[in-house]
Amino acid sequence: MAETILKVENLNKSYGKKHVLHDINFQVDKGEVVTLLGPSGSGKSTLIRTINGLEDYQSGSIYFQGEKIIPNEKNLQQLRQKIGMVFQSYDLFPNLTVLANITLGPVKVQKRDSKEVTDEAHRLLKVVGLDEYADSYPRQLSGGQKQRVAIVRALALHPEFMLFDEVTASLDPEMVRGVLDIIVDLAKTDHMTMIVVTHEMNFAKQIADRVVFLENGKILEQTPSDQFFSNPTTDRAKQFLDSMD
Numbered sequence: 619m620a621e622t623i624l625k626v627e628n629l630n631k632s633y634g635k636k637h638v639l640h641d642i643n644f645q646v647d648k649g650e651v652v653t654l655l656g657p658s659g660s661g662k663s664t665l666i667r668t669i670n671g672l673e674d675y676q677s678g679s680i681y682f683q684g685e686k687i688i689p690n691e692k693n694l695q696q697l698r699q700k701i702g703m704v705f706q707s708y709d710l711f712p713n714l715t716v717l718a719n720i721t722l723g724p725v726k727v728q729k730r731d732s733k734e735v736t737d738e739a740h741r742l743l744k745v746v747g748l749d750e751y752a753d754s755y756p757r758q759l760s761g762g763q764k765q766r767v768a769i770v771r772a773l774a775l776h777p778e779f780m781l782f783d784e785v786t787a788s789l790d791p792e793m794v795r796g797v798l799d800i801i802v803d804l805a806k807t808d809h810m811t812m813i814v815v816t817h818e819m820n821f822a823k824q825i826a827d828r829v830v831f832l833e834n835g836k837i838l839e840q841t842p843s844d845q846f847f848s849n850p851t852t853d854r855a856k857q858f859l860d861s862m863d
């Protein structure tokens with residue numbers, strides 16, 4: 619039996635009176651890539667943020683490796699080091715170099731050896747083709763380059779689980795592939811466990827083991843990727859896929 623990394627049970631979340639996530643149930647096993655698809659406003663980002671302890675929730679449970687994720691709890695910071703997250707907007711620290719952006723967390727929070735972390739940062743930057751920018755500042759980088767640095771920064775913390783929320787949505791088209799390729803490589807070569815939210819359907823097809831399809835804050839279907847893209851269970855998912863062509 620595969621080890622369960624994440625388990626979400628009967629999760630309900632509201633913003634004020636607005637009920638945004640309804641009875642969400644799903645799990646992610648070790649090494650699995652789950653793609654979260656659904657129209658804009660369906661609750662994908664809210665679900666990702668709630669999983670990472672960035673949002674509170676009203677009922678239900680979220681377990682990461684068997685441990686309950688409760689916002690504002692003391693164990694949250696520790697837990698979050700095991701979950702890497704990359705958003706749509708580049709959230710690099712503008713006043714730090716690329717290298718310092720990457721090494722800050724591992725050295726300051728995880729108390730790892732500075733030399734070792736720096737060596738690893740250079741190695742990861744080489745993998746994404748950006749080692750020559752180690753001493754540059756974020757403003758000197760293109761959007762695609764910043765997103766690659768953001769991914770490296772997340773990976774430098776040695777996460778056991780990655781969350782990607784539309785990481786290419788604000789990139790120029792010619793920048794998209796370079797970022798997606800890094801994620802594909804993480805999935806296929808490193809077998810990283812991840813949830814990926816994307817509007818890039820070819821990428822979703824390429825990477826997903828399973829698709830969780832969300833609409834209006836409800837999971838309409840959870841289907842193995844091959845089946846979802848060839849013959850989804852719900853009419854709503856069919857319409858969605860047609861609209862993405």
Ligand code: ADP
Nearest residue numbers: 633636638656657658659660661662663664665
């Ligand atoms: P998606 O990522 O699928 O586009 P979101 O999770 O961003 O969807 O949004 C789901 C719903 O929650 C939307 O109706 C959105 O307007 C609402 N929402 C998202 N963030 C907030 C917030 N901070 N406060 C109030 N409503 C929000």
Ligand code: MG
Nearest residue numbers: 662663664784
């Ligand atoms: Mg979103």
